[in-house]
Amino acid sequence: MKKIGIIGAGISGLFISNLFKEIPNYEVTIFEKKQSIELEEGYGIQLSTNSIKLLNKIGFNEIEKKEKFNPKKIDFYEIKNQKKISDLNISEYNSEDCKYTTMKRSKLLEFLKNSLNEEVIKYEHNIEKIEKKNDQINLTFNNKLNFICDYLIISDGIFSKGKSLISDNKIQPIYNNSIAIRGKIPMANLNNLNEMNISLFVGHDFHYVIYPIDKRSGEFNFIGVLKHQLSINELNNYSLFEEKAFIDEIKKKLQNKISSSILSKLNNIKCFPVFVSKDFHKSIKNIHLIGDAFFAFPPSFAQGASQSIEGASELFESIINNKTDFYRNRVSRVKMINNRSKLNQFAFHASNPIVVFLRNIGLKILTKNKTFLENYLGKIYKN
Numbered sequence: 001m002k003k004i005g006i007i008g009a010g011i012s013g014l015f016i017s018n019l020f021k022e023i024p025n026y027e028v029t030i031f032e033k034k035q036s037i038e039l040e041e042g043y044g045i046q047l048s049t050n051s052i053k054l055l056n057k058i059g060f061n062e063i064e065k066k067e068k069f070n071p072k073k074i075d076f077y078e079i080k081n082q083k084k085i086s087d088l089n090i091s092e093y094n095s096e097d098c099k100y101t102t103m104k105r106s107k108l109l110e111f112l113k114n115s116l117n118e119e120v121i122k123y124e125h126n127i128e129k130i131e132k133k134n135d136q137i138n139l140t141f142n143n144k145l146n147f148i149c150d151y152l153i154i155s156d157g158i159f160s161k162g163k164s165l166i167s168d169n170k171i172q173p174i175y176n177n178s179i180a181i182r183g184k185i186p187m188a189n190l191n192n193l194n195e196m197n198i199s200l201f202v203g204h205d206f207h208y209v210i211y212p213i214d215k216r217s218g219e220f221n222f223i224g225v226l227k228h229q230l231s232i233n234e235l236n237n238y239s240l241f242e243e244k245a246f247i248d249e250i251k252k253k254l255q256n257k258i259s260s261s262i263l264s265k266l267n268n269i270k271c272f273p274v275f276v277s278k279d280f281h282k283s284i285k286n287i288h289l290i291g292d293a294f295f296a297f298p299p300s301f302a303q304g305a306s307q308s309i310e311g312a313s314e315l316f317e318s319i320i321n322n323k324t325d326f327y328r329n330r331v332s333r334v335k336m337i338n339n340r341s342k343l344n345q346f347a348f349h350a351s352n353p354i355v356v357f358l359r360n361i362g363l364k365i366l367t368k369n370k371t372f373l374e375n376y377l378g379k380i381y382k383n
């Protein structure tokens with residue numbers, strides 16, 4: 001029996017545990033620093049067909065249909081004049097049981113957690129030390145408990161302590177000079193947006209996306225990404241983003257960027273700084289990273305969760321088939337998606353009138369160009 005220790009019960013850690021569950025020779029234990037997995041928050045997540053295909057392998061298609069939504073298109077709008085620029089048919093990449101999906105992030109986590117035996121997840125375990133002993137790895141946690149495993153999978157998110165420990169703090173995420181604003185908005189306040197689609201508004205140093213999160217609540221998810229400089233002190237002040245004064249300052253900045261009917265009806269607003277990865281940390285024989293701990297992208301391609309799922313599946317296949325190609329293959333795919341995420345962010349936030357003009361023409365042409373779409377999206381969504 002091979003023992004697998006997993007640090008972090010997020011999307012990637014829970015998903016890979018579900019894959020190993022079916023393989024008799026492996027025993028998985030997840031160590032999570034929190035007391036529980038938060039299942040209350042109602043914010044949304046987008047999952048493209050590449051990850052839905054993998055999630056279906058562990059029974060995702062059996063989740064009740066009313067808990068999920070399958071948007072048909074992405075409608076692009078210009079913030080300045082609220083006019084539609086173009087639309088992109090994302091359902092083009094769907095098949096009968098594998099559709100682009102939006103849902104509550106908490107519903108996805110609940111499904112991943114409930115598919116595992118309860119004793120697999122050990123809560124209140126914050127990793128403190130990782131030591132290699134011959135072919136095994138010795139983990140020490142804050143509560144002084146130890147665990148010896150044959151494989152270590154580090155999936156503790158963007159600020160990965162596991163990665164800091166194995167890289168001697170050399171690889172740290174960087175601030176993306178932007179903050180994310182999350183909220184929810186009732187369907188009744190969407191004005192004339194098509195509620196079957198994802199609406200993406202682009203503008204000067206800011207873009208936002210509104211999409212449905214299920215078929216029953218009538219609530220829509222709002223996620224905006226605003227260019228915003230923060231001082232070192234502000235970045236180190238963990239409570240800043242909870243402070244009413246800070247949220248009010250951001251809301252003020254948004255006043256001329258979002259229509260007042262939407263801004264005034266946004267509820268549960270939360271802000272947080274967006275951090276991204278710059279470098280990779282190479283896998284060492286039996287220590288691997290997945291999800292945001294492996295690499296975190298700017299959130300402008302909505303691929304973070306999907307890539308966490310894809311990376312987890314690739315690592316699983318590599319371990320059970322005794323292969324050594326996980327790191328190399330993952331790096332090349334991550335680089336491709338990271339470049340596209342950065343290009344999207346640049347195009348969405350353009351302010352120079354000539355660039356805006358070219359972007360809008362480009363969007364009109366490229367969203368209808370099959371060859372371009374096959375290369376830009378198909379390569380990712382059809383993996």
Ligand SMILES: Cc1cc2nc3c(=O)[nH]c(=O)nc-3n(C[C@H](O)[C@H](O)[C@H](O)COP(=O)(O)OP(=O)(O)OC[C@H]3O[C@@H](n4cnc5c(N)ncnc54)[C@H](O)[C@@H]3O)c2cc1C
Pocket residue numbers: 007008009010011012013031032033034044045046047125126127155156157158160161162180223274290291292293299302303304305306307308
């Ligand atoms: C604004 C924004 C919007 C996004 N929207 C989308 C979207 O629409 N679609 C999409 O695909 N992706 C989206 N993403 C990205 C996506 O949320 C992440 O890529 C994904 O959640 C990463 O999963 P993960 O398992 O790697 O990490 P996480 O989900 O962050 O989980 C990490 C887990 O590790 C635990 N942990 C942390 N430290 C320790 C420790 N020391 N010891 C033990 N446990 C620890 C944490 O408590 C947590 O449970 C978005 C990201 C942002 C910033």
